[in-house]
Amino acid sequence: MSQNEDRLEHWVNPAPFDPMSVEKLSPEQEKFYMASQWQMMWWKFRRHKLAMASGILLIVVYLGALFAEVLAPYELRSRNARHIFAPPQGIHLFDKGEFVGPFVYGYDRKLDLNTLQRIYTPNPDKVQKLRFFCSGDKYDFWGLFKGDFHLVCPAEGGTFFLLGTDRLGRDIFSRIIYGARISLTIGLVGVAISFILGITLGGLSGYYGGWVDNAIQRLIEMVSSFPHLPLWMALSAALPVTWSPILVFFGITVILGLLDWPGLARAVRSKLLSLREEDFCTAAQLMGASPGRIIGRHLLPSFMSHLIASVSLAIPSMILGETALSFLGLGLRPPVTSWGVLLNEAQNINAVVITPWLLFPMVPVIVIVLAFNFLGDGLRDAADPYK
């Protein structure tokens, strides 16, 4: 006992101790180091200017498609029998040196009796001021309620064909806006189908391996050695003619999705193959988690970002596929209006030489496909934020 009293008392500094004091993180650093994976992806994605711009453009276009009735100056089916194959009317601001605000010159129309072509000449006396926030053609908004409010309308008794009219005198600009609805959703729905197929089959193949893997690999090889378009053509020709346009629409999306999954399934499989050897996966297995739970809860989240990127790269091919099918007359049929259906009228090269504005619907197709490609590239780069 006496020995113990001789010893120095164990001294403890009563002041509070911060173990992190050696390498203190500033709040910014802390935010950076503690950031979640998604947070870091967002930061990395934001640096990709082109992808950001494309993403914003796509959001705007999709919103625009939502409000097509309001944005389009004309209704989808409104026909202007007096203006068949009218060329585009440019928007002017100044008339004879005076500022008038946005307006178009009305058309004088005469029939060339030799070629039976309608010839339209802008008449500088017919100044037709555009109206904004106006009431024009009546529409059924989403089939829910009626309205006649438009962002832009032609002048009273005048016309406003920004991109000309087609063979029935329908405004192509309005039809492009309405067509966006179908053309843009078909890509999403089709990709959703191929996404589900790809994840399920790729997941089974990668997780189980063995004969399941072998069988699915053979299936993938087979499906991807089909020439897509001819098969799409055959399948959509097989859709019964009696189906309603809506059913045909879903039929086409299913067809598009049915052939597109192998790429995704392959990606899922190769990721799973490398991930299932990881310790956290073994741990989950030992704890008795079911395969579905391991795949869904532990494995999928770790490469979800890659999947999203490859999906956004798959959407353009769907849009192009639908456009090609409808263009050939094997896809959607009027009265359903998509960009491909609109382009169907441009199939005849002679008609195109005389009325080149019928080719306008290809501009949104190209722009949207480009935007999805850029967005996909940006997402793919951002998908691996630790690199």
Place this chain on the structure above:
Amino acid sequence: MLTYIARRLFIMLPTLLIISLVIFLIIQAPPGDYLSNMIQELQAQGETAALEKVAFLRKEYGLDKPILEQYAVWMGFWPGPNGFSGILQGNWGWSFENNLPVSEVVGDRLTLSFILNFFSMLFVYIVSFPIGVYSATRQYSIGDYGFTFIGYLGLATPNFLLALILMYFGNVYFGISVGNLMDPAYLDQPWSLEKIRSVLAHLIAPVVVIGTSGTASMIRRLRANLLDELQKQYVVTARAKGLSPAKLLIKYPIRMALNPFVADIGNLLPSLISGSAIVAVVMSLPTVGPLLVGALQSQDQYLAGSLLLFLSVLTVLGMLVSDMLLALLDPRIRLGGGASK
């Protein structure tokens, strides 16, 4: 190498078999067939002589049999009314719409389709390789940006639209009509040197149109692969040891980057062949594309089936060629038993 090819061929057979079955089922899927439509029409007109012919055709092609038997007869696995006489025996069936054997309706089109696709593939290879290498070695140069930009445009413009644009400008500015694959003078002539030359001259426009999007994606792929290789240490070592840049580039990184390049051709081929089918419709080329669209629309089943089968076989064969090239290039594949990633 031989065992690899043999194994590859062995795998190909069941693939082709299943593809043919799927095609047959799809072609058969629409309710009714050409003949029953025809019968209804003829009955409405009250003709009886033609009805007999239809009944004869129906029997001849076993259209009243169960579907799997029809398939077997079509392929030539099973004796039909005339014994074994299917695709395997060289009988392509009967085109009801044209009232001719399919082989006669198709005629030169198969050859022309094959030539068209072969040259498109060649075009993709030849154009994308130097550009890809250039873009990778001169990364971020003006040329690189230029090619990347054109590549993106090529990727985004569906090739049938490209064909339309080309035809529009060709018509407006040069007054030429694109279309057809040879000078009209040679249309029904036997193959000769002049005819071949004429075909080649007419091939240029469609080949460029069909190949553009594929070329764009190949350039992108090769550029990315080569860039990855160029950053590796062995390149730095070789450079430090004083190897000349050209020799270094050709000897190591390009050889490495070539592998995925060749493998990708196999993935590219289906889209190339689909593309050529639709471009042919737009440019009205005498290949199988326009015929196929017509046959699908009128449910002319044997014609559509044969054409689809032809396109699929073309795809599978092309993939086989690309696999063999790959095996030639990379000993790991021909020795290691299948590609591994």
